Amino acid sequence: MPWRPRGAPEPELRAGLTRRMLIASGLLALIVAAAFAVLLASVADLRASEQSTRRSEEVVVAANRLERLVVDVEAGERGFLVTGQDDSLDLWRSGQAAIPAQAEALHRLVADSPGQLALARRIQQDAAAYIRDYSTPLVDTAMRDLDAARTQAASGEGARRIDAIRAEFDRLVGVEQGLEVERQARSGAAGRRAIGAAVAGLAGSIVLIVVFAAYLSRVIVRPVRRVAAMAGRLAGGDLGARLPERGVGEIGVLERSFNKMAGSLQDSRREIAASRARIVAAADQARRRIERDLHDGIQQRLVSLALELRAVEASAPPELRQRLAAVANELVAATDDLRELSRGIHPAILSEGGLPPALRALARRSAVPVELTADIPARPPEQVEVAAYYVVSEALTNAAKHARASVVRVAVHVLADNLHLVVRDDGVGGATAGPGSGLVGLTDRVQALGGTVTITSPPGAGTTLVVDLPIEGP
Ligand SMILES: Nc1ncnc2c1ncn2[C@@H]1O[C@H](COP(=O)(O)OP(=O)(O)O)[C@@H](O)[C@H]1O
Ligand SMILES: [Mg+2]
Numbered sequence: 256m257p258w259r260p261r262g263a264p265e266p267e268l269r270a271g272l273t274r275r276m277l278i279a280s281g282l283l284a285l286i287v288a289a290a291f292a293v294l295l296a297s298v299a300d301l302r303a304s305e306q307s308t309r310r311s312e313e314v315v316v317a318a319n320r321l322e323r324l325v326v327d328v329e330a331g332e333r334g335f336l337v338t339g340q341d342d343s344l345d346l347w348r349s350g351q352a353a354i355p356a357q358a359e360a361l362h363r364l365v366a367d368s369p370g371q372l373a374l375a376r377r378i379q380q381d382a383a384a385y386i387r388d389y390s391t392p393l394v395d396t397a398m399r400d401l402d403a404a405r406t407q408a409a410s411g412e413g414a415r416r417i418d419a420i421r422a423e424f425d426r427l428v429g430v431e432q433g434l435e436v437e438r439q440a441r442s443g444a445a446g447r448r449a450i451g452a453a454v455a456g457l458a459g460s461i462v463l464i465v466v467f468a469a470y471l472s473r474v475i476v477r478p479v480r481r482v483a484a485m486a487g488r489l490a491g492g493d494l495g496a497r498l499p500e501r502g503v504g505e506i507g508v509l510e511r512s513f514n515k516m517a518g519s520l521q522d523s524r525r526e527i528a529a530s531r532a533r534i535v536a537a538a539d540q541a542r543r544r545i546e547r548d549l550h551d552g553i554q555q556r557l558v559s560l561a562l563e564l565r566a567v568e569a570s571a572p573p574e575l576r577q578r579l580a581a582v583a584n585e586l587v588a589a590t591d592d593l594r595e596l597s598r599g600i601h602p603a604i605l606s607e608g609g610l611p612p613a614l615r616a617l618a619r620r621s622a623v624p625v626e627l628t629a630d631i632p633a634r635p636p637e638q639v640e641v642a643a644y645y646v647v648s649e650a651l652t653n654a655a656k657h658a659r660a661s662v663v664r665v666a667v668h669v670l671a672d673n674l675h676l677v678v679r680d681d682g683v684g685g686a687t688a689g690p691g692s693g694l695v696g697l698t699d700r701v702q703a704l705g706g707t708v709t710i711t712s713p714p715g716a717g718t719t720l721v722v723d724l725p726i727e728g729p
Pocket of ligand 2 (some may be wrong): 652653693
């Protein structure tokens, strides 16, 4: 395995969830930023269009004012021709005085539109030419000779010039209004574009957020929920629980580690069960060997000795016969004790006759009366028989020792691939596997074979021991 600094992520993790998350967030930020950029550009457009619309209105107002000044000059000149009064010339003079400033204001407003600027200059020149070449000479003439001036005015040249200037004003205003319509259309388009950008940005963000949430749920939330469910099954003892290993990045690592952990737990449990079974089998084998040694060796020798003693007794002098008889009786009693002891170490009857006769022998020897039903169609494996025998033996001993029971019922039969064993007494109850060694050792033996033990012993209501031993082994 290549060396990695402690705490550094596994290589595949670097390309895992963090990177995907960054990409998704970056994408979201990009869409939002793009929508805002379009929105801001459109708003700027909108403001520019509004400004130029306002300026168009100002141009029209300035043009109207200038036109009125020109008209004032003509009106003042005509009034003087009619009245001959000098004060009629006030309008004529004030109009002339105001024209340059007003023309200048108009020029400034149309400065960035060359066509309009040229037209405004022409209007100013024509107005100046009208005043210089026509209106001023006419007023001069009228001051000297009113009638001559009236005759000159009747030629209509003044009216023609003024009409021409007013036509120029009309053109300037018309062009400006056309421009305004164009700008308003542009500002409408900018407004629509701004709304479109806002809507598109919002919709894009919502879609992306929904997609992102669905993606997170698929790659993180659901797998984590699966892991939690599997961890629950594992905690409940189902060590065969496994996860599908298709998660992304860290989740995939979590799933693989979880499966590895469950696998190791299952292996350990299998090894422990196998080693427990081996220990129990080895102990049973040792007990069987001791029992055989006792039976075939010492027991046989004691029986031969007793027979020999009986023979000696027959031919012995009368004074010795009584003592020899007593020794021979003691020897027979010792042989019986030895047989009883060896049966406790390993019941030979179990290996020879199977479980029902062995259980009947136990029942016969029990201090508490026993009702036994044993229904076993075929002989189970030896270790199952031995375990069942010890369960019943311990239960009967307990019933006699602790329960103060009047009867014990023992039932053994085969139930769904298990040897099913129930031992029930009607004693004082209150049994627990713990303080003594009997029930604990028995539970160990049964579990080593993959079986289960249930002890139900409420105080005053008797004790029931239910044991299931798999016949095919764990
Ligand atoms: N059938 C029973 N009725 C009442 N109490 C029992 C019974 N079996 C066991 N017990 C109680 O449970 C304890 C544990 O039993 P066991 O493990 O067989 O140990 P031991 O028999 O060596 O005391 C006993 O000490 C006893 O107090
Ligand atoms: Mg006991």
